[in-house]
Amino acid sequence: DAMVIQNPRYQVTQFGKPVTLSCSQTLNHNVMYWYQQKSSQAPKLLFHYYDKDFNNEADTPDNFQSRRPNTSFCFLDIRSPGLGDTAMYLCATSRTGDNEQYFGPGTRLTVT
């Protein structure tokens, strides 16, 4: 059974055209994360939600926003994608006090 689901799996968008990526989880975990992984690079944490509290990484561009309407869902909004935003976007979840994070299959975003 899928535990962390990401949609769409593949997304192509034009330069400057807003795009939203979604993540849902059936684990009832209170922490949700968004990572960006570019080709041959390490996943880079963009931000995370600790329950409803939003925590932005200092170097995450303002172009990237997130919403978490409830425990199960989290969205990544890219307001004006640039070519450099082409990457795999990974959603992950965890529980407070639990070290392990559970990753979704990722959304591969291409900006043309």
Next chain:
Amino acid sequence: RKEVEQDPGPFNVPEGATVAFNCTYSNSASQSFFWYRQDCRKEPKLLMSVYSSGNEDGRFTAQLNRASQYISLLIRDSKLSDSATYLCVVNGLSGAGSYQLTFGKGTKLSVIP
């Protein structure tokens, strides 16, 4: 200095070989350590946690040296299915009270028939 550094790779080894990956981390306050495996164009998946006492899971052995801030992964009797990128991952408590993972760039392993 990068937070988590790994062997650059790639490692190309024949089936049955033993291969070792090394990793160093810069944050001495890091609390937990892991090896994740990532197949091409897929998400990272937890391979094993790493403890100071060392731990073994079948053909895989992981070691942690806190004094040297060094982590290792040993794979014995390599299989074709072991071909993947191995990510060294360090976990520490963030200011928000949740754990944050810091990933190394990964070492690519190709096991050759």
